[in-house]
Amino acid sequence: MAKPPEPIEDVMPNAAWVVEAEVKEVLSTGPTPPQPTNAQPGATSVGYKSASQTVKLSISKVLKGEQATELVVEKPVGSYSLRPGNKGPFLIDKSKTILGRYGPDSWHLDRIKAAMK
């Protein structure tokens, strides 16, 4: 569902890690979540959701949190999915779930850095 990303100020307090990383491997994919059944053809913002995924991130820079070079994290059911090679800034909570409605495409790195100050 193409809502804008959540306000970063609301999300940042829950981030245990902020990392610049690349998806190295998709380890598993969850079941297909229920999809809207009454959507009109061609409509947008209908709310289709992608399955959860467990992915391995190769980390190039840790901006917040314990140092790490790799993290296995959960991409929740939501409005995006990940493939190997996808990269960007990831906010990850203490249960190692990726935060932000669009994962690494949720906020520009500059905005994330500003929110960390």
Place this chain on the structure above:
Amino acid sequence: MPIRFNDAKLGSLYTNFETQKRSDPNLKLGQDQVLQLVALVGDGHRGWSGNKVAAELNKPGMTRDQQVALVKGGMTANEKKDLAAILDQGTVPLEPSAKQFLEAVLDRGAPQPPPPPRTNGLAVSGDQKNGLTGTAKAGATIEAINISTAPGGRLHMDDTTVIGKADANGAFTMARLTGDQAMREGDLIRMRARNADGSTSDWVTIKATGIASKDTNNATVALFRIGLADVGNGKVSVNNINESRQVSEPGAQLELTNKRTGEKTKVTVTETGGFPAGFTVNGKPGDSFAVAASDGVNNTNFAGSVGNVTVPGGAPSNTDLIPDPALHRDELDAAGKPRFSKVNFTGPLFVDGAKAEDVRQGQIGDCYFPAAIAAIAKSNPEAINKLIKDNGDGTYTVTFKQRDWNTQGFKDVAVKVDGDLWARSYGGALYGHSANSSDPKKMELWFPLVEKAYAQWKGSYNEIGDGGHSSDVFEAVLGRDGNSMNIYAGNLDRVFDTIKKNIDARQPLAAGTYHDEARYTNTGVYGDHAYSILGYEQQGTERFVILRNPWGESEPAGNGANDGVFKLKLEAFAKLYQNLMYTS
């Protein structure tokens, strides 16, 4: 058996607490309430009023020992008996810290342990006219943060700046903060020394003096960090929603006035810049509170307010001119109650006419709507001027076009709305808003009110917030038949000709993406989303489409400022977008 007080004012205040206890069995007297009590007994010897003693007790930087000494210095023997009676016979329980405070005033209880020795001690002497002077361990760097100015920014209380270095004898001079943190008379400066081995001294907080003849800077308040929540029984909890940052400077007093009941409640900001644990005020969902602050020197009568905060849920405190469309179900809590409340926005309808960049989609799945409205604002701003009218009485009339199946044409549907919009507790509209400001008094209103009217017309925000077609919005605004065309590699010429024809004719277009989210990650384009088409370009044989994300940001890299506007080659456009929406 009721206590027989010698001091009538003290007796009256304590009786008041006993009355509150009857309606709130969980009431305990905390530090704030005990300070109110002792302010009335500390007035004895000096001829001071209770208010004067209260002001002294609550001055920023006052230590507990200084407060105890102040009270003891003005307390008569009879008043001492009164306090002892409160401790020994009082029917309203005391929180441990409050009890200890009273015991200290009465010289009771175990002696307080001496403060822990400071490691690598930092001492500051002199005034700050020419920068801070003091001593620390030789070679230590001196770090500081202005915690009087910090709440207005995004700083944590330990986001310090190095302002100096101790010499071989451990002395430092002329250490000063600059820029936004420059010290002003009366500011609180939090400092520590960082030694060469990485260890740090304890924090030391000093009050800047000697800079100006008068402290004219009141405590700053970060309204957007004040979170209110209904906790039942007529109580509203007050919290710092971002505890790692300050609401205001430690020791400042905030006064919250319930605008419905007029009740005023004061609270002293804690050492960490927030609210005491468990702090509540009397109120209910929908109540709005005016917040005033005093640093003990400025605005001591709390006459100047810094703004309002609202308890989520319920109806707004102000008079609702017109019933408003209900929230989308995503913004309801488990009990079906709104998690947000409404705020009356009173800004201008137009700031400098209707423009595409005014339009910002809010936290609702109606991208097709702002994408369509921004496209109309770009192609035909006069249509927006005709769409919405200010009635001059706090209401606005939005006139949509509805298909009339009898005539095969369109008929007008006038929808009247007021300026109430669902808003975040710290301000700013939750749903559609404008780019110019989030301030309820300044935000340009035309787009959020048109969206509100559309929700009103369709039934609620729920009815418009689960997806739709931009072409339907074109019809509803322009009264022209909407149309759509699928986009694929084989019809690029037709797609581009349609875009060109409509742009040249000043008619709006929008485009929708596929629901296959996997193809969009890292492209800067988002799936299941609608975009305004603002224009086209032709450079030789290459053709481009100019688009705008209705979020007003987030776009493919390499397109200049992050304003949501970007350009795609027609071939790339065809890969990412599934359909084109326009008017016939």
